[in-house]
Amino acid sequence: MSPLPTPTHEATRPWPATRPTTRFATSLAGHGDRCAVWTPEGPVTYADLAARVEDAGSALGTSRRLVLLAAENSLDFLVTYLGALAAGHVPLVVPGDRPQHHKSLVERYSPDVVASRDGDRWRVSSLTAEPGHALHPDLALLLPTSGSTGSPKLVRLSHENLDSNALAIAEALRTRPDDRAATTLPLHYCYGLSVAHSHLAVGASLVLTDLSVVAPCFWQLVDEAGVTTIAGVPHTFDLLDRSGFAERDHPSLRVVTQAGGRLAPEAVRRYAALGRSRGWDLFVMYGQTEATARMAVLPPELVDSHAGTVGHPVPGGRFRLDPLSELECGLGELVYSGPNVMLGYAEHPEDLARGRDLAELRTGDLGHLRPDGTVEVVGRRSRFAKVVGLRIDLDRAERDLADAGVRAHCVDLGDAVGVLAAEPGSGEAVTATLTGRHGIPASGVVVLEGTDVLVLPTGKPDYPGMAALVEAHRARSRAREEKAAGDEAADGPSPQAVAELYRDLLDAPTADEHTSFVDLGGDSLSYVEVSLRLERLLGALPAGWHLLPPAELAAAAQRSRPGAATAARGGRTVPRWRRGWHAVETSVVVRAVAVLLILANHTHLSFVPGGAHTLLALAGFNLARFQLTARPRAERAKGIVRSALRIWAPSAVWIAAVALTVGTYDWRNVLLLNQVLGDWARWSPHWHYWFVEALVALLLGAAALLSLPAVDRWERRFPFAFPMTLVGLGLLTRYDVVVPDAGPYRGANAYVLIWLFATGWAAARARTVPQRLLVSAVPLLTLPGFWPTMPMRGPTIMLGVLALVWLPSVRLPGWLARGASTVAAASLFVYLTHFVVYPHLMAYSSVLAMAASIAVGIAYHRGWTRLEAGGRAVLPRVRTRVARARGVRTRAGASG
The missing domain is CATH 3.40.50.12780 (ANL, N-terminal domain)
Incomplete structure (x- = not known):
């Protein structure tokens, strides 16, 4: 030129x-x-x-x-x-x-x-x-x-x-x-x-x-x-x-x-x-x-x-x-x-x-x-939203909606993805696309239908303006919902709403107002999310809510409404300092604290050992609460096996991925058999997942034991004496009576830790004060001396078990309650992933290493949850096709 x-x-x-x-x-x-x-x-x-x-x-x-x-x-x-x-x-x-x-x-x-x-x-x-x-x-x-x-x-x-x-x-x-x-x-x-x-x-x-x-x-x-x-x-x-x-x-x-x-x-x-x-x-x-x-x-x-x-x-x-x-x-x-x-x-x-x-x-x-020198722009770094721990590319979401035939623009609302959809009546298609392709829960999508894109004078999309528009729409919707809730307050919360929640979160199409959480196969992995959603729907949950059918839950919520509670207190109101606080079940708090203690120890942020063993006691506690119900023997055993598989599957996928990319682990770790086939002579990274191995082994052992008709009858007849008997039998391995040489890592072996798992089981079955005192005595008397080189481990487990026995719930500020619930729900995944995360950040900061471990674990939890939801959606179609194929082969055989 x-x-x-x-x-x-x-x-x-x-x-x-x-x-x-x-x-x-x-x-x-x-x-x-x-x-x-x-x-x-x-x-x-x-x-x-x-x-x-x-x-x-x-x-x-x-x-x-x-x-x-x-x-x-x-x-x-x-x-x-x-x-x-x-x-x-x-x-x-x-x-x-x-x-x-x-x-x-x-x-x-x-x-x-x-x-x-x-x-x-x-x-x-x-x-x-x-x-x-x-x-x-x-x-x-x-x-x-x-x-x-x-x-x-x-x-x-x-x-x-x-x-x-x-x-x-x-x-x-x-x-x-x-x-x-x-x-x-x-x-x-x-x-x-x-x-x-x-x-x-x-x-x-x-x-x-x-x-x-x-x-x-x-x-x-x-x-x-x-x-x-x-x-x-x-x-x-x-x-x-x-x-x-x-x-x-x-x-x-x-x-x-x-x-x-x-x-x-x-x-x-x-x-x-x-x-x-x-x-x-x-x-x-x-x-x-x-x-x-x-x-x-x-x-x-x-x-x-x-x-x-x-x-x-x-x-x-x-x-x-x-x-x-x-x-x-x-x-x-x-x-x-x-x-x-x-x-x-x-x-x-x-x-x-x-x-x-x-x-x-x-x-x-x-x-x-690109290799030919051309540049491909895929989106703005700031055009990412984080919803329920998932990182969402908003530009990718817009393209996915366009592929689904919906003209829309997506904005970040902080806790949700806002969508401005041009076509009226496109809300269901928008929600289905974003939940199906990005794993966002339906509650994390806010759709404003029939509104075209807002543009700046330059002709570019006005994303701040659209975000304000969708947020105003959400505020109006919430106001209408609150008004409707107020209009229906005299009748109390709807049992049908509880059943609908169960159908969504537990993938239980048969849920109705007579089926409880445990009836539908709920377990400790789904318990936290369901309880949080129920609290938003019903308010404070009664003790043992997981055993109550929706009709009784709704009635209990009606009785515990603020007006009734105030009247029961003689007109006294809740103190100002307690407003905005939430009652969180102790089991949730114990799970969150235990996994945080594990991270703090491994990142050298503190030295308070015992978190993993506290989680084993909590596993026994949850087994009794969620699996040992009035269901038939076969269903109880299948439910326990199902819970064990839900722990093994994400563990095996993660460990296998690390084994293939880094080589830290091998097939014994993937199958959770290192305790059986591993090297007992020395501690190595192959022992990282001893806790998961012990947990799965104890659950499968419980399923095998309870599948025996005589044992099943005994457990139902003596719900407290049965786990206390297991405590006594487990102490035989704890004190090396049955297995005198359990090796140098006896505290990581499932058969040695039976007494601890059974103690949690007994804690869930203790109903009277004498029973609670008896369960409380077990850790106080049996934990001292078990880890002579780590005396602090015992007090940590004691506090965890005593909290489960004596404290039904803990009141926490709202932000802390939400944080504890999020960490508790992802605790298994945090434990799985942190061994890969924290070593790379320890040289910079223990706090950073711990925070990154939590973030990666929560992300893996959200990703796995999305994968499970996708699998549940695909499985019925696969079953239908298989059934049709079998029918074709059967008819062909008959005609031949």
Whole structure:
């Protein structure tokens, strides 16, 4: 590309010739009598435009000034803007239709001059007699950050930024002097402004208009003015689809450009094909205000084969990838360098005196760098939500909804994904898609139907605005639900609602108002989540709620309503300090504390051993509560085996994955048989999962024992004496009477720990004070001396067992109750994963190592839960197909 022509009248200017200026603004006269701006009244030549620009620059003063410009697509604005650049002033360009924004920026930055539309007049007003700012010599232009036009944060651009990017864009788009671009985008938007820059830099022309692309008169203007170039953001292309653009022919049109957000690959190919049939080329681009305008361009010849990319960097630019460890390999944040990278941000007037703050731009976009040099942008780093521990790519969610035939935009509501769906009645499809493909529970999806996308004046999606809209919809829905709940308060909570909750969370289609949690196969793994949801539905849960059918649960909730409770206390109200506190079952708190103690010990944050052995006692406690019900013997045994398998399956998958990738473990660990077939002579990583092995072995042993008819009858007849008898028998191995040589790791062996497991079992069966005292005596008398080298382990287990015996629940602040419940629900998964996580972070921080272990464990728990839900959804279909196949074979055999 040839260099810009030398200005012909620069020496006559009133401002100093040495002042830094923007070359395309000072070189206008060099294009002579070529058309610079097309108007219905006739062309404005470059010579005429240069004269007007010089006058505008002179009117702004000889000293450098900060000039706030209320942008509009008019010749008045363009002349004042170019005049400020040419004279070396610093324009601050803002949207012309937002006077409140102007006011806030005037208050924040105190500009020397304000130029804006005043009725029918374009008014340039000086607010100060003398310049009031220290402006860095390189500073040329200030623009609001993209998408935040209400913020005082500005992008500082230099003269080099403007000139280099104008030429780079013109070269990449093959802009010619005979091209003519219509201002289909606002000039306060960096994309729209760069259209003007790149065309003026090579002597091409502009058609200034505010008309929308859906207006018929806009297309009359295109044909009348001979427009060759149209620029658009994704929303522009939505409007083109609605305006019948594909059915029209505009002979002068040569180039259509797209940027400002991702256009779906199928739409890119469709428009490229349309362009080939109509005689124009489609260029897909990628940019940010912080890079002056554009950083990458996909030329027309690559559109079909690279429709999912944004092409190659613009001339002079370069990308690198900063990998993100928490995401998949090959994906990372795009980092751009080039002469168009901004000087930095400004948030206060003092920042205008600063020079360059950065050499490269962290885009905040996630992408791939393909081997052929093209760049693929897959989403914003900030366009991720975290719902129930799951990391959700909102852009991916939008694409999945589009694949399902739903036009929608997704936003982060903090605790849920908000969806703005265009089609009425699409709520069920949205929820089904997000729950099925991303594992989000239905409660984590908030849908606002029948509302189209909100856009900023730039045409980009207004995600903050949409989030506020969906949040307001959710607030109204909650208010309606609360009113309905208040209207039904006299009748109390519905048993049908409890049964529906059981059907959803336990995958129990047979649940009704007569089937309890344990009747439906609920166990300790599902107990925490179900209890939390029930508390939100019913309030405080009665002791033994898991044994009550929904009808009795609803009645108990009715009796314990705040009004009834207050009356029972003689009208006394709950103290203010206790409001917002929650009663959490002790078993949940013990489970959370125990696993946290394990992590704290292993990360050297503290040394309070005994967490794993406390969990073994808790396992016996939960066995008695959830499995040993009045169900038939075979069902009880199957329920225990099912619980053991639910522990073994995620354990085996995790251990196998680590064994294959790192090699720490082997097949004995995967099968949880290291205690049987492992090396007893020394401690090694193969013993990491002794607790899981012992737990599964004890559960399977209990299932085998209770499958015997005589034992089953004895346990039902003597529910407390039976586990106490097991305690006595277990003490024979604890004191080495039966197995005198249990090896150096006797405290990790299932058959040695039978007495501890049975103690928890007995704790759940203790009903009277003497029974509770007897159970309490067991750990107090038998734990001392079991670990002579770790005397603190015994007191930890004692406290855990005593809490289970004597404390039905613990009152905690709401935030702590939610945290404890989350950790308790994921305790097995935290234990499984932490051996791989914490060793890599110990050198940096024990706190970080512990926090990361918790986070990874919770993530694995959520992922496994989603996998289980998917399996439950697929299994009925598989069974149906198998049954049909068998039926076909049976009929074929019969006919043969």
